[in-house]
Amino acid sequence: MSVPALTLKTGEPLLIAKGLSKRFGGLQALKDVSFEIRKGEIFGLIGPNGAGKTTLFNVMTALYIPESGSCNFQGVELTRLKPHQIAEQGLARTFQNIRLFAALTALENVMIGQHLRTKAGLWGAVVRNKATREEEARTEARALELLEYVGIGHVANEVASSLSYGDQRRLEIARALATGPALLALDEPAAGMNPSETVVLRALIEKIRDDGITVLLIEHDMKLVMNMCDRVLALEYGQVLSYGLPHEVQSDPRVIEAYLGKGAAQDLQPPPAAATDNPPEESAAP
């Protein structure tokens, strides 16, 4: 499917995906998927279960190698990198199933996320010279700042496994932010959150965007996506189903059918005006 031209209110392309395809044995999980994420936007990725959203995330973050296609991020071809090189390029992600170091404190989890941006190597850690100690102090202060930024500074010294579900999700975001990303990819950040936690999450994601970090969001909570995203890509069976502004995607009959089933798009259409002006002729009684 070709990608429709869009009127964009945001900046230059940050990530350009072209023709991405990924197969698992006989299953075509992604087929010829193309889209752009622009600087400064919140970009939503939606689709029914099994549509290929996580596979797309995994291809973008080099966990999977696609059979074809390219994913250019700030001039770097991501599909040629190893997973550990992705964050160095400025793309950080969270996972659908929370992946924290359960036995470490919230603060330590974020400090680990920062190791990419610190200079003291193994030698520095062993001898613990002045420069290393100063760097550690800076890392700790920055980690605390990030915990406060996501709203969980008060649990900095608690072990990750003891945090509430919502706080663990926010800790994951803090840890991803610690790598200093240009693009933050969030895989279902609102999953399992109650409505008030979701409201707080929305404010956080908007703050992150307002502070200059582009956000890619996979989310099942349609209200959250449609209210918050600047543009949306909908997938179904690994293919682009719809791509555009939230209201365009939301009212796209193909999206309505994918979510509500065949025939739903017609059911949701208002009756044609002509039907009231010109009522159908009654068949003659036998």
Ligand SMILES: Nc1ncnc2c1ncn2[C@@H]1O[C@H](COP(=O)(O)OP(=O)(O)OP(=O)(O)O)[C@@H](O)[C@H]1O
């Ligand atoms: N590692 C894998 N091996 C085999 N099949 C896979 C693998 N990962 C995903 N799939 C299959 O690929 C398809 C797309 O899955 P994917 O997890 O990307 O969908 P999704 O849109 O993220 O779904 P959900 O919303 O349920 O998380 C599914 O049919 C899934 O079973």
